[in-house]
Amino acid sequence: MAESHEALLAVTxxxxxxxxxxxxxxxxxxxxTLLFGPSGSGKSTVLRVVSGFVTPDAGSVIFRSTVLLDxxxxxxxxxxxxxxxxxxxxxxxxxHRRVLANLRYGLGGGAPDSDQREMLEALLDLFRIRSLxxxxxxxxxxxxxxxxxxxxxxLSAATCKGEAPPLLLLDEPFSGLDTxxxxxxxxxxxxxxxxxxxxxxxxxxxxAEAFLLDAEVLRIADGRIVEQxxxxxxxxxxxxxxxxHLQI
Numbered sequence: 674m675a676e677s678h679e680a681l682l683a684v685t686x687x688x689x690x691x692x693x694x695x696x697x698x699x700x701x702x703x704x705x706t707l708l709f710g711p712s713g714s715g716k717s718t719v720l721r722v723v724s725g726f727v728t729p730d731a732g733s734v735i736f737r738s739t740v741l742l743d744x745x746x747x748x749x750x751x752x753x754x755x756x757x758x759x760x761x762x763x764x765x766x767x768x769h770r771r772v773l774a775n776l777r778y779g780l781g782g783g784a785p786d787s788d789q790r791e792m793l794e795a796l797l798d799l800f801r802i803r804s805l806x807x808x809x810x811x812x813x814x815x816x817x818x819x820x821x822x823x824x825x826x827x828l829s830a831a832t833c834k835g836e837a838p839p840l841l842l843l844d845e846p847f848s849g850l851d852t853x854x855x856x857x858x859x860x861x862x863x864x865x866x867x868x869x870x871x872x873x874x875x876x877x878x879x880x881a882e883a884f885l886l887d888a889e890v891l892r893i894a895d896g897r898i899v900e901q902x903x904x905x906x907x908x909x910x911x912x913x914x915x916x917x918h919l920q921i
Contacts, residue, residue, distance in 0.1 A: 681872050682840065684707070686722050686732030690715065703889030705863055705873045707882075709908065710730045710893035716876040717762060719893075720842045723874065724759050725752035736840055758830040759842035762876070764822035772821055773806040779829035789832050796831075797819075799861055800824040801854070815847035820858075827862070828869050841866065843875040847882060859885040860918040880908055 680700040688695045695715040721727040723734055725741070728749060734742040736757075741750045766775045776796075785823050797803040797827055800820045810818060820911040823846045829843045846862075847855045863886050866873060877883060883904040890907040892900040900907050 678906075680735075681775050682723075682738060684732070685818065686719070686729040687730035688715075688718065688722070688732070690718065691898055695719070697893070697896070697898055698820050699891055699898050699901060701874075701889055701901075704870075705875070705886050705888040706891060707886060707904075708874070708891050708893055709878065709880075711878055711882055711920075712772035714893045715896050716878075716893055717844055720748065720759065720844055720874065721874060724757050724842055725750060725755050725763070737837055755865065755911050756833075756835065756837075756839040757842060758833065758839050758864075758892070760826035760844065760846060762844035763835060764815075764819045766813075766818060766821060766908065768810050770809075771806065772802065772810075772813070775810070776806075776825050776828060777822060778887075779825040781829075781834055789828075792831050793828060796824045796828055797864075798860070799865060807882075816851070819849045820846045821845070827866070827871075830907040831869055836870040838869060841871055841873045843873060845876055847877075847879070850883075855882065856885060859893070860887075874881045885909055 679702045681702045683700045685698040686695065695718055697715065697719055708719055718727060721759060722729050722732065729744065731744050732742060733740065733744070740748060741755050743746065767778060776793060777785060785793065795805070798912055800823070802817070802824060803819055805817060813821070823843060826841060826843070830839050833839050847859060850858065860873065886902060888890065890902060890904050891898050892907050
């Protein structure tokens with residue numbers, strides 16, 4: 674398995690899920706790493722292990738040389754103590770709070786300072802949600818809820834106080850978006866996060882998304898990482914197959 678970066682994140686885990694076993698090991702130092710594979714392959718479980726919401730049968734998670742999980746030594750860092758921010762696939766907003774209040778929740782409560790307000794303003798434009806700030810969650814479409822959820826996680830990561838930015842976990846962050854909006858938003862978000870040195874581990878089964886993000890791809894199949902590298906190297910065959918299908 675190729676590795677071209679000094680590792681920011683190292684994950685090893687073995688976990689039984691019903692009749693299937695997830696047996697994953699990888700190291701990555703890329704600014705954006707994408708877990709790519711079919712539904713049910715264990716991608717989301719990997720994110721939940723990294724975030725601390727699932728403890729595997731055995732494994733370890735190390736981020737920026739800090740051990741977040743080591744089952745052999747019975748060391749388990751609680752989710753709220755991990756330098757991690759996340760947006761799940763099933764986007765959840767606080768139902769009785771308007772969009773702006775939901776976003777400010779990502780700041781940890783209290784009145785935002787000038788830097789936080791500036792960051793918030795920038796993300797309203799990046800995610801195309803400025804016109805939604807006064808709406809309640811039940812007044813939004815599925816794609817709008819997803820954009821607000823991801824924007825809130827990004828805001829939390831970008832304004833996190835600490836020596837280094839946290840790891841941002843995004844589970845299908847562009848689901849529910851039409852193709853044109855996704856094609857605009859994905860590379861813009863990549864550039865915005867890279868400029869702030871915020872590393873991302875995301876999940877997708879969308880080939881086009883992997884190429885748009887210029888991500889380091891971890892291809893997962895049958896519960897294992899079977900290939901790691903650039904989207905161009907790892908997904909070349911899948912891309913050609915998709916292009917042939919579209920031409921039919």
